[in-house]
Amino acid sequence: MGWLAAAAGTALVLFVLRDVFHTLWHPTRHGGLSRLLMTGVWRLAKASPRRRAAGLAGPVAMAMVVAVWALTAVLGWALVYWPFMPEAFTYPPGLKPADHAGFEDAVYVSLVNISTLGLGDIAPTEGWLRIVAPMEALVGFALLSATVAWTLGLFPALARRRSLALRISHLARTHPTSDQVDADAGAALLDGLATDVSVISVDFLQYAESYYFHDGDGHISLAQQIAGAVHLADQASAARHPEVRKSAAVLRAALDDLAAVLDNRFLRTRGSAREVFEAYARDHGDVGRA
Incomplete structure (x- = not known):
């Protein structure tokens, strides 16, 4: 079951990376997730009786796309970490590993890594996890840079x-x-x-x-x-x-x-x-x- 969860998390991460690629870097295609969000917000704005909704449709949809990208990536990596907690992680003296091995703790580890803040109080010790964690940080940095470039180009x-x-x-x-x-x-x-x-x-x-x-x-x-x-x-x-x-x-x-x-x-x-x-x-x- 642990490897199934890790595989599901990997699939989520790859899905996000594919969507980012097709939205920002592929000139002839449009990312599936981003397109659904953009068109959905646009249609809601058209149905709204408030004219102000028109001007907010694009910026709100763009912010939602970036938020969904980040959230999906965080959850994907959390699914990768979760099955291997606490055995494959090290904890500071003040924390009991058995009490901090839930999914919320995996999300915490993922957030720390993707935000490029560095390893926090819970860090991987398993060999392959020690490689995955910095890779998440690189993806987080790339996502931030891509969002800035998207804004500057749009x-x-x-x-x-x-x-x-x-x-x-x-x-x-x-x-x-x-x-x-x-x-x-x-x-x-x-x-x-x-x-x-x-x-x-x-x-x-x-x-x-x-x-x-x-x-x-x-x-x-x-x-x-x-x-x-x-x-x-x-x-x-x-x-x-x-x-x-x-x-x-x-x-x-x-x-x-x-x-x-x-x-x-x-x-x-x-x-x-x-x-x-x-x-x-x-x-x-x-x-x-x-």
């Missing part, structure tokens, strides 16, 4: 998305005429937008969790403003200037790629790019409303 992606939405909003509010778009400056403008849209597509692939961060209504919401980029591409596609038409085609291709990423990863409409963007606007525009 929030710049959100800033790029909101910046693109604001730029599209500026263009929509200035109402550029067909003659203004049908010029060399118009081609440069379309090329810049196509580049920015492509960057957002990569951000959604690399940081899929960013989808569940609500930008709010208005000028910084890409879900609300992306239709302006579609309209501009349609307007420029009828231009007389060949470079403008070429740039419009490039922008259209970038928008199609963005729609494909949104649909394949989140929306599942299987519709046209315009239909996907409409579903994107609904999904984000209705969050937090009664």
Whole structure:
């Protein structure tokens, strides 16, 4: 039974490491556990009558993912230690080994190790356990570092998305005429937008969790403003200037790629790019409303 518990604990640890890998370091996949938590919190936020729930959905879900990762890893290693307590551990003179061999004591040992605080008053003496304990500390340090890197990468992606939405909003509010778009400056403008849209597509692939961060209504919401980029591409596609038409085609291709990423990863409409963007606007525009 002891080895069965240890095997179950090892499986839990490997499950967490796999989820961390697919969430943070694999650019084409999304961790199963993290995705369930993210989508679950997002749906709860959509069902909530409080608009404040929209802005909290992403940060709360992200904190929950990290907490579940840490808790599952702690419990997994505790299951590894527990069957071998107290025989394979050393205790200080003030503690009776028989009184401190329960599962809660194994959790305590696991917490001490994963937090990289060093060995506490209960330490392993068995050869293989003396190797496992430092390995847990290394995983704890890696988990902490990965969480910091995740945060540092995710929030710049959100800033790029909101910046693109604001730029599209500026263009929509200035109402550029067909003659203004049908010029060399118009081609440069379309090329810049196509580049920015492509960057957002990569951000959604690399940081899929960013989808569940609500930008709010208005000028910084890409879900609300992306239709302006579609309209501009349609307007420029009828231009007389060949470079403008070429740039419009490039922008259209970038928008199609963005729609494909949104649909394949989140929306599942299987519709046209315009239909996907409409579903994107609904999904984000209705969050937090009664």
